Amino acid sequence: MNAAVQLDVQDGVALMTLSRPETGNAVSQDVADGLLAAALVCESDDKVRSVLLTAQGTAFCVGGDVRAFAEAGDGMPTLVRSLTASLHMAVVRLARMDKPLVTAVNGAAAGAGLGLAVLGDIALAARSAKFTSAYGALGLTPDAGATWLLPRLVGLRQAQRLLLLNERIDAVEAERIGLITQVFEDDALAAEALERASRLAKAPRRAFGRTRGLLYAAMANGLETQLELEAQSIAEAAGSREGREGVAAFVSRRSADFGSI
Known part of the structure; x- marks a missing residue:
């Protein structure tokens, strides 16, 4: 693992934590690579029976590291290809592994963070969490599986609303339209998420x-x-x-x- 994504396995639960709180857990190359490395461990380690994905700080994941994009200049397409190569392989591994995934969205989920937030079989959110696609404001298109997941979770019309109008919705609205599973008070989210991941770890x-x-x-x-x-x-x-x-x-x-x- 690298410092950007921490992984701790206890009692069958792999706790995967995005650990760049100073950037809102923006997806840099380190984060993308860290997610892939952690996903590969979770997929292959028989001690892991369920996975819980969450984040440090007040944001879950604000999307791509836009500052790094700007600094790359003309090299931005190459940077984005490299970043999405790792990120998308991590998404596939987390989706296809034979272990259930719980996501605990502790704050803002935007861009790639939106795709990661809703990837969970059980997607839980703090009441303060907000969800937005954010891509349109940057002149970019979605990644992290958003165009595949959103229509299947909330229907084409709601997916169009979220991805084209770039609306920001709160956790209650996200639960109402089926984007996430359940909302909890902020101080209860971590315990509730761990309880569900632990329950799934004891399942077949x-x-x-x-x-x-x-x-x-x-x-x-x-x-x-x-x-x-x-x-x-x-x-x-x-x-x-x-x-x-x-x-x-x-x-x-x-x-x-x-x-x-």
């Missing part, structure tokens, strides 16, 4: 990994294709150690122990 990791994959696949598949994928997946799950443990626990009227599987 591989079954939830398959469920994540099915949900993403459903966005592109027809009904028959999706039903076939569901049939294959549940049959595989039924033959797995998780499936056998879950069924045995249900019949025995005890809590299933997925953590050691």
Whole structure:
């Protein structure tokens, strides 16, 4: 890891923290590279059973490091390509890993920060959090998966509103339109997010990994294709150690122990 993104694994939960609070956790090359390195660890480390992404300071992530863009001058396209190469690979790894992702949005989420904020399977926000695309004000276009995620989360009309009108919405509005899962008071967010990540860490990791994959696949598949994928997946799950443990626990009227599987 680098100093821009911290990673701490405790009791199955990987706490991934954006750690450039003095810049609003703006996405520099260091942040993009740090996100990728952390995502690769989370994806491959069997001790990690769920991931919690949050940030230090009063902002979650204000988007790209615009000062670095300006300083790059004519080299800005090369800088942006390098930055998005790491950032987008990190997004893909976090989306495709067989572990659920919780995001805890502790403040402003703009630009790439918006894409990261809503990437969570469970996306939680502090009441003070604000969400905006910000790209249009800079003459830029979206990244970090925003044009893929937003229409699927909130519909095309709301995505157009957010990305073209550049409206800033608060956490309550974000919850109302389905951009995030739930809002909490600022001082409760960290504990609530950790509780959910810890709960997910005790869940059947591989079954939830398959469920994540099915949900993403459903966005592109027809009904028959999706039903076939569901049939294959549940049959595989039924033959797995998780499936056998879950069924045995249900019949025995005890809590299933997925953590050691």
